[in-house]
Amino acid sequence: MFTKLRTNLAFAASLASLLVTSVVSAQMAPVSDGRPVKSGFALQTSLVSVPLLLGDDDLVGFPAFEGGLTFGYKFDRVMIGVGFDFSNWSDNNTVMDVDPSTGNPITVDVTRKTYSFVVYPELQVALARSADHRAELLGSFSVGLGTWDSETTRDPDPSPNPTNPLDEDLRLRVRWRVAPGVRYWVHPHVGMSLVTGIAGNHMITEPNDGEGGESLGLTGLYTQIGLVGVF
Numbered sequence: 281m282f283t284k285l286r287t288n289l290a291f292a293a294s295l296a297s298l299l300v301t302s303v304v305s306a307q308m309a310p311v312s313d314g315r316p317v318k319s320g321f322a323l324q325t326s327l328v329s330v331p332l333l334l335g336d337d338d339l340v341g342f343p344a345f346e347g348g349l350t351f352g353y354k355f356d357r358v359m360i361g362v363g364f365d366f367s368n369w370s371d372n373n374t375v376m377d378v379d380p381s382t383g384n385p386i387t388v389d390v391t392r393k394t395y396s397f398v399v400y401p402e403l404q405v406a407l408a409r410s411a412d413h414r415a416e417l418l419g420s421f422s423v424g425l426g427t428w429d430s431e432t433t434r435d436p437d438p439s440p441n442p443t444n445p446l447d448e449d450l451r452l453r454v455r456w457r458v459a460p461g462v463r464y465w466v467h468p469h470v471g472m473s474l475v476t477g478i479a480g481n482h483m484i485t486e487p488n489d490g491e492g493g494e495s496l497g498l499t500g501l502y503t504q505i506g507l508v509g510v511f
Contacts, residue, residue: 315413316465317510322359324350326506330479350402354510357406363422365398377434389435396453400424406463414465420475420504424455428483454482457502469511475504 326348352361370393377388402422409416428451459477466472479502485494 314465314468316471317354317468319355320353320469320510322350322352322354322361322508322510324348324352324361324363324506324508326350326504328502328504330481330502348504352402357409359404359508361402363400363402363424365400365424365426366396368393368395370394386436390432391435392430392432394428394430396426396428398424398426398453398455400455407460416463416465418461418463418473418475420457420459420461420477422455422457424453426453426455427451428453450484450486452482452484452486454480454484456480457504459502459504461504463506463508469509471508471510473504473506473508475506477502 328346328348329344330346346365346367348363348365350361350363352359370391372389372391375388375390377386378384400422402420404418404420406416406418457477457479459475459479461473461475461477463471463473478499480497480499482495482497487493
């Protein structure tokens with residue numbers, strides 16, 4: 281009986297010693313310096329202020345703000361991924377027109393709706409870092425290709441002829457961005473970035489018959505605020 285009691289006491293003492301050692305080691309372990317993880321799957325969301333691209337009566341410009349979502353991979357200083365942007369917006373104007381059936385002036389509400397979808401590869405490289413790797417000076421570059429379309433409706437519509445969209449036309453959107461920026465890792469897995477650089481936006485319309493193609497473009501400064509998570 282005493283032998284069994286001594287065995288149990290020795291076992292309990294060993295467990296207590298192991299527990300105390302673990303607690304002391306945990307308390308004495310150095311606190312993480314917050315450095316970002318070296319590699320992993322990356323997901324970035326962003327809000328971009330873009331140059332406002334305006335068109336004529338047949339073309340509607342892109343909005344001043346766009347949102348983006350990018351999936352990619354981070355390895356040390358380099359982050360590469362594929363992004364998707366989708367926008368759907370409209371504008372409304374009130375104009376004076378003439379009713380062809382009566383010849384009387386009427387007030388017409390003109391609504392123009394436009395959507396845009398762009399897919400783009402994006403490359404971000406940390407050009408310089410702070411000593412703890414939490415603050416980075418980065419370079420960003422992307423080239424996107426997508427489509428867009430627009431539709432104009434009039435209420436009331438004095439003309440019986442249909443307006444936009446013209447389904448037989450090919451509509452392309454070409455966009456490129458290049459910029460320096462800064463990023464700060466608020467957590468080893470989460471970083472915030474601010475990028476300001478040059479962006480080009482181009483709206484291209486090519487009819488299938490090859491006649492009457494149109495192109496509208498604008499190059500200017502843009503600003504992008506992003507939040508990235510690496511896992």
